Amino acid sequence: MNSEKIKLSVVWLKRDLRLADHEALYHALSSKKPCLILYVFEEILLNDFHYSSRHFNFIKQSLIDINNQLAILNTQVLCVKGSVIEVLEVLLKKYSIVLYSHQETGIGLTFDRDKELKLWADSGGIQWYEFLQQGVFRRLPNRKKWIHLWTSHMNRPIFNFSPINDQLLSKASIASLEKDLVVMDLQTSKSKWFQPGGEQNAKRYLNSFFEGRYLNYQKYISKPDLARKSCSRLSPYIAWGNISMRQVLQRTEEEKENGKISSALSPFGSRLRWQAHFIQKFEMECRMEYESINKGYHALVKEKDQDYLNAWEKGQTGIPMVDAAMRCLVTTGYLNFRMRALVVSFVIHQLWQPWQAISGFLARQFLDFEPGIHFPQIQMQAGETGINTLRIYNPVKNGIEHDPEGKFVLQWIPELSKLPQRFLHTPWEITSMESILYDFKQGEDYPNPIVDIEKTRLKASQTLWNLKNNSLVKKESKRILNRHTLPNRS
Ligand SMILES: Cc1cc2nc3c(=O)[nH]c(=O)nc-3n(C[C@H](O)[C@H](O)[C@H](O)COP(=O)(O)OP(=O)(O)OC[C@H]3O[C@@H](n4cnc5c(N)ncnc54)[C@H](O)[C@@H]3O)c2cc1C
Structure with a gap:
């Protein structure tokens, strides 16, 4: 049965809502097979008490941003609601799929979901390739080797987004899949308070930080009002993966080499390292x-x-x-x-x-x-x-x-x-x-x-x-x- 179906590489987006430096997407595209980028608004998370509409609005804005970048290629992200397995089962009716995603160090709910998905994939003979995103490593007994692992992960070259012609499923093919799925409306109302989601906004914040805001980073870091401008404000972009930590770290190094005051940037660099340090701790002690x-x-x-x-x-x-x-x-x-x-x-x-x-x-x-x-x-x-x-x-x-x-x-x-x-x-x-x-x-x-x-x-x-x-x-x-x-x- 499977041999009759078209092979499809499915990139499942989670907290990695970007096109640049996306290792899972890069490898899916390298397979040279037709490719689909998928985001599932999972019911388990929509109903979970750690999440609220501000998170889902940020996610929607991030997906719109990706869609804007993809428009020139006549494609878009398939954005649907449900459970990941249910959605993949719909795709399986038409395609023979290989799954690509980043590893996630999340709450118990997403850990259980990943275990269930793995069982489902194994039982159906579906390959699922997972890639590191944050320099956080599974099954480490202690931190003896961690800093070396983390450093080499962060020093790797950036993964470019370079699909070959028509490799990404066309909008028409995606529309035909949507008929069997619950499509998510991505519109959000504008808010003057919340930072807007999306890869372009992440770049905007990164640029403006290095253009001058960084100079007062250490001076105002504890001030409740002034820190709002002098800190990078990259946290939501990093947390939802609009920008990778590798991109931020490599840019910080470049700025230092280009003459930016390194004493102002080193406390910032330390905090960038704390991000993975904390997540690694949680990975190793998720209780x-x-x-x-x-x-x-x-x-x-x-x-x-x-x-x-x-x-x-x-x-x-x-x-x-x-x-x-x-x-x-x-x-x-x-x-x-x-x-x-x-x-x-x-x-x-x-x-x-x-x-x-x-x-x-x-x-x-x-x-x-x-x-x-x-x-x-x-x-x-x-x-x-x-x-x-x-x-x-x-x-x-x-x-x-x-x-x-x-x-x-x-x-x-x-x-x-x-x-x-x-x-x-x-x-x-x-x-x-x-x-x-x-x-x-x-x-x-x-x-x-x-x-x-x-x-x-x-x-x-x-x-x-x-x-x-x-x-x-x-x-x-x-x-x-x-x-x-x-x-x-x-
Ligand atoms: C109770 C509590 C809860 C927190 N929850 C979160 C959270 O859910 N998500 C989150 O990103 N940060 C969290 N932090 C850490 C920190 O407060 C924020 O990362 C920081 O204020 C975000 O602002 P910024 O991006 O301008 O940071 P900057 O100072 O510009 O730092 C740049 C990046 O470094 C990382 N970073 C900075 N400080 C820390 C830190 N102390 N620990 C780990 N990583 C750090 C973040 O990725 C941050 O975006 C929490 C801190 C406390 C005390």
Whole structure:
């Protein structure tokens, strides 16, 4: 039966929504067989609590961008809804297929999906070629060889997109396949808040970073408002694969060679390396999605308080810096590193909530949600790894230091606009006389702090420091260091 069918190389896009430096696409095209690029809006992800419409809009914009590039070749991505196996079964009615994709280090749901797909492919004699995308390697026992593997992966030449004539299925052939599938509408409404998806936008951000924004990278990295411009803002483009890490790293090296100030670029380069370092950790300890990497902390039982969680999610905790950051995140999908760490530290330490109660909500908000960074970072900020310094951020001190004029706070909490600058990070300090003077009612115009941040900081810090001496925490810390630390690090 199969021999009568036309052979088709199917490139299954996931978090690799680009044409350039796409190893799976490159190899599919090198097969010289007819080729189809496929994206499946999977029901399991559309309904999963880590994902939200902001992610799917970004994906749709990325696919439109690819389609715009493909239009000249009279082709497009087949964009459908369903399960990958169901969609491939439809393709199999007409074609004999070989599958090409990148390896994914994702949540349990996509791992299970990949295992099911592998069984299905094997049982049907379908070949599935998987390629590395992030310099993250499967089945590594430890990090002894990782940095060498990662470096040679990142130093490989860029894979060009160069199909031969009419190799990609024509729009007409794709339209005929669509008749048996649920086609996804790619239109999204414009938003002034979210970074727009797509390979061209990724390039735009990369170029503007090297054209000048990079100069203030280190200076403003912790400033909630200024970092939005001086950081690269490449995270959603990297997370959804609009640009490969290899492209970003090689461009960074080129810029240094061409005379860009290397002291300004080296802290950026370090962070680029952290990306795969974190994802590799998650690849090797994927239960981190559900439980702390250090088993000693499983004994830490915290009760979920829905009122606290609601106040935190809505930016109504009464602590201006926390509330401004949360409102900003919900509206724009982005926070710089320090603000992410601060809001997580607040809810986990000061509100004493389990990290599992916030990871889904935060994943839905971050436009750049990358499971391999998300879960390890949350656990680091929660102080539940046993190997990182415990940091409980003081939101008032951070506000005064990083938003001294209160610009960020005022942008997101206009209720505070009647107050003079000195009260913007501590509105609860105004006296009743000042309250009349400024026509501002603390507790009514803006909530009173839901906790005493000093008392709760002390309690959290004592509990976590005591746990550090627990024998299982210590044993696990040793195991984690042996398994995840690079050889040249202490
Ligand atoms: C609780 C928490 C959750 C986070 N979740 C994510 C996430 O889901 N996705 C994500 O991309 N980043 C995450 N980060 C890391 C970091 O905050 C963002 O990568 C960064 O703020 C993105 O902005 P940028 O692209 O301008 O970064 P830049 O500073 O310009 O860095 C360039 C790139 O380097 C990588 N990078 C930077 N900082 C880190 C870091 N600390 N760890 C790992 N990689 C890094 C990212 O790919 C980033 O795009 C998280 C941090 C915390 C504290």
